[in-house]
Amino acid sequence: MNRHPWLRRARVLAPLALALALPAQAGLLAITNAKLYTVSGGALENATLLIRNDLIEAVGVGLPVPEGAKVIDAAGASVTPGLFDAYTHIGLEEISGIDETRDDAGGNPRYSAALDVLDGLNPRSVLIPVNRIEGITQAMSAPTTGEGGPLLAGRGAVINLGQLGPQNFIARAHAAQFVPFGEAAMAQLHGGRPTVLLALREAFQEVRNGGHSGVQRDSLLGALDIEALRPVLSGEQPLVVDVQRAADIRALLKFADDYGIKLVIHGGAEAHLVARELAEKQVPVILDPTYNLPIHFEALAARADAAAILHRAGVLLAFSAASDMGSHNSRNIRQLAGNAVAYGLPWSAALAAVTLNPAKVYGLDSTVGSLEAGKQANFVIWDGDPLEVTSFPKQVYAAGVAIPMSSRQTQLRDRYGKR
Amino acid sequence: MRRFQPLAAASLALAALTLALAACKKDEAPAAPFPSTYTAPAAPAVLITHATILTGTGRKLEDASLLIQDGKIVAVGEEVAPPPQVEVIDAKGRWLTPGLIDAHSHLGVYPSPDVWATADGNEMVDPVTPGVWSEHAVWPQDPGFETARAGGVTSLLVLPGSGNLIGGRGSVLKNVPSVSYQGMKYPGAPYSLKIACGENPKRVYGKDGQRAPMTRMGNVAGYRAAFAKAKEYLKKQEAGGGEERDLGMETLAGVLKGDILVQNHCYRADEMETMLDVAKEFGFKITTFHHAVEAYKIADRLAEEGVCAALWADWWGFKLEAFDGIRENVAMVDAAVSKDGARGCAIVHSDDPYGIQRLNQEAAKAMAAGRRAGYVIRDEDAIAWITSNPAKAIGIGELTGSLEPGKAADLVLWNGTPFSSYARADRVYIDGVLRFDRYTPKPVESDFALGLAPPEEQEAGTPLTAPSAAIPASAAPKTEIAPTASPAEPAPTEPAAAAASETQP
Numbered sequence: 001m002n003r004h005p006w007l008r009r010a011r012v013l014a015p016l017a018l019a020l021a022l023p024a025q026a027g028l029l030a031i032t033n034a035k036l037y038t039v040s041g042g043a044l045e046n047a048t049l050l051i052r053n054d055l056i057e058a059v060g061v062g063l064p065v066p067e068g069a070k071v072i073d074a075a076g077a078s079v080t081p082g083l084f085d086a087y088t089h090i091g092l093e094e095i096s097g098i099d100e101t102r103d104d105a106g107g108n109p110r111y112s113a114a115l116d117v118l119d120g121l122n123p124r125s126v127l128i129p130v131n132r133i134e135g136i137t138q139a140m141s142a143p144t145t146g147e148g149g150p151l152l153a154g155r156g157a158v159i160n161l162g163q164l165g166p167q168n169f170i171a172r173a174h175a176a177q178f179v180p181f182g183e184a185a186m187a188q189l190h191g192g193r194p195t196v197l198l199a200l201r202e203a204f205q206e207v208r209n210g211g212h213s214g215v216q217r218d219s220l221l222g223a224l225d226i227e228a229l230r231p232v233l234s235g236e237q238p239l240v241v242d243v244q245r246a247a248d249i250r251a252l253l254k255f256a257d258d259y260g261i262k263l264v265i266h267g268g269a270e271a272h273l274v275a276r277e278l279a280e281k282q283v284p285v286i287l288d289p290t291y292n293l294p295i296h297f298e299a300l301a302a303r304a305d306a307a308a309i310l311h312r313a314g315v316l317l318a319f320s321a322a323s324d325m326g327s328h329n330s331r332n333i334r335q336l337a338g339n340a341v342a343y344g345l346p347w348s349a350a351l352a353a354v355t356l357n358p359a360k361v362y363g364l365d366s367t368v369g370s371l372e373a374g375k376q377a378n379f380v381i382w383d384g385d386p387l388e389v390t391s392f393p394k395q396v397y398a399a400g401v402a403i404p405m406s407s408r409q410t411q412l413r414d415r416y417g418k419r
Numbered sequence: 420m421r422r423f424q425p426l427a428a429a430s431l432a433l434a435a436l437t438l439a440l441a442a443c444k445k446d447e448a449p450a451a452p453f454p455s456t457y458t459a460p461a462a463p464a465v466l467i468t469h470a471t472i473l474t475g476t477g478r479k480l481e482d483a484s485l486l487i488q489d490g491k492i493v494a495v496g497e498e499v500a501p502p503p504q505v506e507v508i509d510a511k512g513r514w515l516t517p518g519l520i521d522a523h524s525h526l527g528v529y530p531s532p533d534v535w536a537t538a539d540g541n542e543m544v545d546p547v548t549p550g551v552w553s554e555h556a557v558w559p560q561d562p563g564f565e566t567a568r569a570g571g572v573t574s575l576l577v578l579p580g581s582g583n584l585i586g587g588r589g590s591v592l593k594n595v596p597s598v599s600y601q602g603m604k605y606p607g608a609p610y611s612l613k614i615a616c617g618e619n620p621k622r623v624y625g626k627d628g629q630r631a632p633m634t635r636m637g638n639v640a641g642y643r644a645a646f647a648k649a650k651e652y653l654k655k656q657e658a659g660g661g662e663e664r665d666l667g668m669e670t671l672a673g674v675l676k677g678d679i680l681v682q683n684h685c686y687r688a689d690e691m692e693t694m695l696d697v698a699k700e701f702g703f704k705i706t707t708f709h710h711a712v713e714a715y716k717i718a719d720r721l722a723e724e725g726v727c728a729a730l731w732a733d734w735w736g737f738k739l740e741a742f743d744g745i746r747e748n749v750a751m752v753d754a755a756v757s758k759d760g761a762r763g764c765a766i767v768h769s770d771d772p773y774g775i776q777r778l779n780q781e782a783a784k785a786m787a788a789g790r791r792a793g794y795v796i797r798d799e800d801a802i803a804w805i806t807s808n809p810a811k812a813i814g815i816g817e818l819t820g821s822l823e824p825g826k827a828a829d830l831v832l833w834n835g836t837p838f839s840s841y842a843r844a845d846r847v848y849i850d851g852v853l854r855f856d857r858y859t860p861k862p863v864e865s866d867f868a869l870g871l872a873p874p875e876e877q878e879a880g881t882p883l884t885a886p887s888a889a890i891p892a893s894a895a896p897k898t899e900i901a902p903t904a905s906p907a908e909p910a911p912t913e914p915a916a917a918a919a920s921e922t923q924p
Contacts, residue, residue: 338840
């Protein structure tokens with residue numbers, strides 16, 4: 001290993017520091033003549049998006065462009081907020097089949113609540129440019145809740161993919177605690193669902209008791225685990241649970257009520273069967289709308305129009321791919337959104353599910369997710385309908401800066417393809 | 420081998436295959452075991468009019484008609500005279516394409532539900548298992564067949580997995596409901612042999628250092644040893660035989676004779692080059708490299724050798740050998756031209772029960788990425804990636820895969836362009852039989868899927884009747900395929916209008 005990591009880091013950071021100095025000089029930027037999909041305030045034709053430094057200053061039709069502003073005529077192109085993937089391992093997983101490149105798994109203790117992805121996140125991941133040039137500017141980077149892994153998997157962070165370096169890479173640390181349920185969790189505990197729920201109750205009961213599991217046995221959680229779970233018990237930090245089956249979701253709703261936990265459903269293949277209850281309790285669902293096969297016994301009622309059903313019931317939806325390609329191809333969340341539209345979801349609701357809604361899930365909706373004055377200037381100018389598989393970004397902006405539209409993949413293309 | 424019936428519409432590119440298949444027409448050949456029992460039910464003649472037609476042969480016809488009769492395509496063109504007793508479908512605003520063909524599927528052998536009891540696609544007890552056949556594990560009740568049909572897939576090659584160097588035979592199926600795989604088996608289609616390069620076999624066998632192959636050296640030694648033995652076996656057979664039957668050697672001898680096609684899972688460019696040399700050494704032909712994420716690095720050689728590449732639109736990074744995947748792979752393979760002027764044979768495949776439901780979108784992504792990089796790709800070219808090219812690669816190119824007189828009436832009527840996130844198959848015909856109709860939903864066809872979602876709970880949602888939003892109600896066809904309800908949502912293909920109308924009070 002490198003004996004002088006600080007020396008190595010200094011070399012890497014020097015050019016980055018120069019690059020990072022640029023946003024401060026960016027000053028005023030006006031995107032004019034745009035179709036602005038603000039998400040929070042509908043769509044505006046022939047509109048102007050005004051940016052000062054890293055923030056959106058104004059959004060509207062007929063806005064005067066201030067003197068000295070750099071003007072970019074969008075020529076009628078669609079502009080959306082930067083996209084936000086509600087569940088990935090970006091920055092934690094480089095090549096899925098090479099263990100040396102994976103920092104998303106939490107070993108195999110029963111509880112690993114204190115695990116913090118910040119300790120493993122790599123802002124130089126190759127996945128970041130690949131996805132950000134296709135419009136992904138934020139993503140939840142979560143610890144894996146895989147089969148046989150810990151029941152309390154640890155704390156995920158929201159990352160800014162658009163940041164060209166380690167500064168401001170983290171949009172929100174400790175944004176959520178992650179938990180598997182159902183089939184994946186049963187493998188860890190060698191038991192059934194009641195065993196899994198009991199293990200969750202034991203953990204939270206211990207936190208509630210101030211770290212004492214009771215007189216009968218030793219503590220089940222480490223001191224750091226208890227510390228990490230306090231904000232979950234207080235309802236400040238959401239608990240994101242991988243769960244598919246309707247009956248399991250109901251059981252978790254009860255559990256969340258008992259402990260005052262802010263629950264988020266991830267997976268939710270059968271959530272449409274519980275749509276009304278989820279809406280009532282304001283529990284969001286992170287869904288892959290293309291998940292329509294009974295591929296697991298806990299997902300027998302999976303269906304292609306689940307997103308439309310959940311939306312009609314008033315459930316807050318965020319989209320993320322269920323496939324193993326979910327991190328590498330986070331860029332395809334807009335295809336998921338488009339497919340949800342093909343199966344009955346209103347177009348604007350589909351766009352919200354990949355922009356503002358994930359921001360709401362992780363408490364970042366005051367800073368990202370929509371085109372509104374005061375929010376971070378993360379946005380995309382598209383060459384067509386943003387939810388179409390045939391569209392691509394013309395330019396992606398992060399914190400007011402036009403990011404270089406290149407990645408390792410575009411370099412490979414240029415090496416072997418026609419120029 | 421099933422007997423192969425050459426059709427009048429034989430294409431030049433298939434001449435070699437036809438010759439190869441003629442070998443099994445020998446009268447002394449024993450009756451092939453596990454014969455297909457598929458026959459198409461009788462179906463009425465159908466005339467589809469005013470459609471945008473992508474023929475799969477590089478043509479795009481606007482406001483065109485297509486006539487099907489007795490399960491075959493009879494006429495395609497701007498003006499087709501309707502015979503008496505024909506169902507006429509006004510397809511104004513809709514697109515018509517050949518039925519989609521997936522050159523790489525594990526439906527039935529890795530079905531839903533995905534549990535150990537159904538995992539039947541990899542016989543990983545020996546790296547060389549040419550004697551196993553995927554069809555013997557195909558579970559026709561896999562609900563994935565049905566959802567693939569709703570996505571327009573009419574034929575598919577079901578292959579064994581890639582855990583072994585030589586994984587066994589794959590079979591071409593028609594995507595029709597059946598209680599047996601024989602009832603799906605494509606009459607006249609050749610078998611394929613699955614060969615796998617790279618990481619999978621060496622991971623499965625050698626990772627613990629217990630067994631070959633442990634390295635890519637071991638991989639290649641494994642293929643060579645198997646084919647060297649097969650050559651000897653074939654020599655003895657041709658000299659009169661007399662040996663005991665060896666099921667594995669029968670398959671490899673079939674490859675050497677050209678009766679069985681070779682489908683080679685191979686990601687890296689260098690390994691594909693090695694495999695082309697292995698094939699030369701033993702005198703067989705690799706029909707298609709599958710997955711081939713680095714095919715773009717050797718696109719010219721693939722075009723020169725006449726080897727197809729079956730690819731994902733954008734998968735990458737899940738293994739080291741998939742690290743160099745790029746969006747333009749399909750377009751770059753497609754754009755290559757051999758010295759004789761033959762265009763590269765690019766295929767978009769799925770290998771996935773979800774991807775197979777939207778091969779059209781996967782092709783759309785590859786097309787758009789290619790165009791963006793400066794490649795000229797017309798819709799009528801890109802449709803070949805999921806129709807005529809895979810048909811050729813799995814040995815049914817003379818029977819289906821394009822809209823030409825004499826070919827099977829395997830077709831998909833789409834709600835608009837198939838190259839869209841919003842595309843939906845409105846109707847799917849297989850041999851002229853309406854097998855999927857979006858507006859006349861049938862009860863589930865898979866026995867397994869039957870009754871899985873309790874009806875009383877299903878009512879909590881709404882039935883799957885999302886109308887074709889890409890077609891304005893005013894332009895909806897007059898026949899019964901049009902939705903009766905007016906679109907509930909604004910046209911998704913016009914997001915500007917949609918979003919604006921939602922925001923204006």
